[in-house]
């Protein structure tokens with residue numbers, strides 16, 4: 001990739017070195033490997049970067065631009081592939097920012113899912129009420145940015161149905177999630193309304209086990225693993241970009257598959 005002629009050579013070398021360090025981060029590698037990522041970085045470094053701008057800033061521009069492109073390319077009607085039960089991966093991998101033994105212990109009896117932001121009904125949800133909603137099942141592939149994927153079966157409430165039930169403003173831009181382990185993430189409204197986006201209560205034939213996100217997670221076969229929050233305690237609808245645990249470290253926000 002050629003760097004802008006308006007930067008002095010020493011600056012260019014510095015910028016490249018900073019960029020290389022930033023690209024050690026797998027989230028950034030993924031989006032920059034794509035044609036959109038590389039092309040955009042070249043374009044931005046060619047005409048957008050002024051003397052003194054850091055590589056960090058340049059990459060942030062690229063990532064935000066990339067989010068917009070991905071959102072434009074996202075087709076809310078295209079379904080992710082579903083698999084036969086014979087292809088389910090066992091044992092299904094566990095992943096979190098801590099070891100399996102440290103997964104949060106959430107007491108079913110005290111659980112009350114908080115609803116906030118641009119919704120008509122902020123009443124919290126007990127597990128009993130969530131279990132009573134109509135349930136759907138999917139057998140889909142979960143793809144983790146760390147280089148593994150696995151097929152699993154998840155059941156729960158179609159998220160678009162849930163958003164309608166709470167009277168969410170479906171014109172709002174984002175849905176954010178907070179989790180019992182301090183994790184957080186957020187998604188775009190079109191993905192929230194995608195037919196395979198699921199408020200998951202069961203894994204296989206069991207109640208969602210502790211390690212996989214008891215009592216409730218969001219399952220989306222259209223996004224990378226880290227966009228699928230486990231142990232959700234709060235859901236909010238907003239127009240202010242909420243970010244997320246890994247996203248705030250620079251992982252690409254949209255992360256569509």
Ligand SMILES: Nc1nc2c(c(=O)[nH]1)N[C@H]1C(S)=C(S)[C@@H](COP(=O)(O)O)O[C@H]1N2
Nearest residue numbers: 093094095096097144179183225226228230
């Ligand atoms: N609350 C919470 N959700 C999370 C994570 C986490 O650390 N905490 N890790 C994410 C990542 S990176 C992956 S790959 C999946 C792993 O889900 P699994 O344990 O069901 O395989 O959970 C995602 N959701």
Ligand SMILES: [Mo]
Nearest residue numbers: 144145225226
């Ligand atoms: Mo992941």
